[in-house]
Amino acid sequence: MQYCLHLLPVNLKIKGTSRGCVLLFRSRNDSKQAPRRELVMTRQVANSIITFAKTWHPNEGILILQGKKKRHQIIVDGLVIPPFSSHGPYYSGFPVYELPFDLSYMGTAHSHPGGSNKPSPEDLNNFYGFVSVIISYPYEEETIAAYDRNGSDVPITIVDQ
Numbered sequence: 001m002q003y004c005l006h007l008l009p010v011n012l013k014i015k016g017t018s019r020g021c022v023l024l025f026r027s028r029n030d031s032k033q034a035p036r037r038e039l040v041m042t043r044q045v046a047n048s049i050i051t052f053a054k055t056w057h058p059n060e061g062i063l064i065l066q067g068k069k070k071r072h073q074i075i076v077d078g079l080v081i082p083p084f085s086s087h088g089p090y091y092s093g094f095p096v097y098e099l100p101f102d103l104s105y106m107g108t109a110h111s112h113p114g115g116s117n118k119p120s121p122e123d124l125n126n127f128y129g130f131v132s133v134i135i136s137y138p139y140e141e142e143t144i145a146a147y148d149r150n151g152s153d154v155p156i157t158i159v160d161q
């Protein structure tokens with residue numbers, strides 16, 4: 001009987017057979033999928049993003065999300081207007097090096113005056129923080145979306161405080 005010991009991390013039980021190894025139990029961390037990252041924002045933050053986007057229309061506007069990380073949750077309860085930000089119809093940005101190092105900065109929110117709230121390649125290349133919020137025209141709660149560094153959707157929960 002042959003045991004495939006090289007496949008055997010701690011806490012893993014395998015049963016050797018003449019044909020190979022059968023995995024019986026996986027370690028606890030492997031058996032459960034890691035909880036998906038979630039963005040929780042206060043209604044006040046959501047409303048402020050909406051107002052800010054409308055103010056800058058037809059240009060893009062950009063804000064810094066302020067809050068904290070709690071396990072898989074990113075909780076945003078404040079917004080910061082980045083210094084020296086630039087705004088145009090197809091771009092918005094700010095020099096990251098001008099920002100103080102601040103652990104409460106969770107990411108950015110910016111507006112897309114066009115109809116799509118999908119991140120552009122530039123958005124992903126210039127990713128800042130843990131999460132990127134994009135709001136598209138006509139700037140309503142339903143047109144707010146959030147993405148992680150890979151461009152994958154991050155579900156948003158808006159909470160009343």
Ligand SMILES: [Zn+2]
Pocket residue numbers: 110111112119120123134
């Ligand atoms: Zn963008």
